[in-house]
Amino acid sequence: TSRSFDIHGAGGYDSDFSDDDGEGDSSENARERKREAEILQKPFEKGQHSKVAHRSLHSCEVDREEARNRRAHLISMNAFERHKKFVGDYILYYGGQMTDFRRSVAKDKTDLDVLRENHRFLWRDEDEDDMTWEKEIAKKYYDKLFKEYCIADLSRYKENKFGFRWRTENEVVSGKGQFQCGNKHCGKEEGLKSWEVNFAYVEHGEKRNALVKLRLCPESPLHLIFNIF
Known part of the structure; x- marks a missing residue:
């Protein structure tokens, strides 16, 4: 005996689980999210990249950061500390000793x-x-200097050698060479006599002459020599 079965949705292949409507909704939602993202994106904002940065870019950024830190460290040091650091680095890389960098003082003046x-x-x-x-x-x-009277060094008069120089401010104030004997090693104030003598001297390899005035006491060696003549 044959039986007949009623098939739901006979004559077609409809299904309650069809993906057509779902796919339509998913596409619409995706388009909506993309549109919202475009609206929210700022004009100057760069697009997102999912690609991983190359290793060389990371190394370059690390080198830049290290250079910035080194520069900040050097700026924080004073000139002498930077000098010592550079000298130390030079010795570290090229060899040598600190004594090689000591300045010679032989020609200091x-x-x-x-x-x-x-x-x-x-x-x-x-x-x-x-x-x-x-x-x-x-x-x-x-x-x-004050160039009216001279101060005389007569310590070597027996060799016929005399030294003359102009007076300083302190000597003018104290009266040395005018109210006191002009001999460098004498301070007598009595019996002073003025003399004008021709001073012959050699200066920077050139012979020169100058008339100078002296105030000497009677016991001065130069005073005795002048009295002889």
Whole structure:
């Protein structure tokens, strides 16, 4: 005996679980999310990249960060600390000793040394040609001296050698060379007599002459020599 069965949805292959409607909804939602993302994206914002950065880019960024830290460290140091660091780095990489970097003091000069080398008893116009800073120091000192009376060094008069120089401000205030004997090693104030003598001297390899005034006591060796003549 044959039986007949009623098939739901006979004549077609419909199903309640069809994906057509679902796929339609999914596509619509995707388009909606994309549209919202485009609206929310800022004009200057770069697009998102899912690609992983190359290893060289990471190394470059690390080097830049290290260079910035090194520069900040050097800026925080003073000049002497930077100098010591650079010298230490040089010795570390190239070898050597700290004594190799010590400056020689054999040719060092003080202001007094410069003054003695460039001093002139009398400055003439031609002496001021081609002025250097050493000459300027000597000329500045010369301008501070008082050139009315001289101070005499007579310690070597037996060798016929005499030394003369102009008075300083302190000597003018104390009266040395005018109200006291002009002999460097004498301080007597009585019986002083004025003399004008021709001072012949050699200066920077050139012979020169100058008339100078002295105030000497009777016991001064130069005073005795003048009295003989």
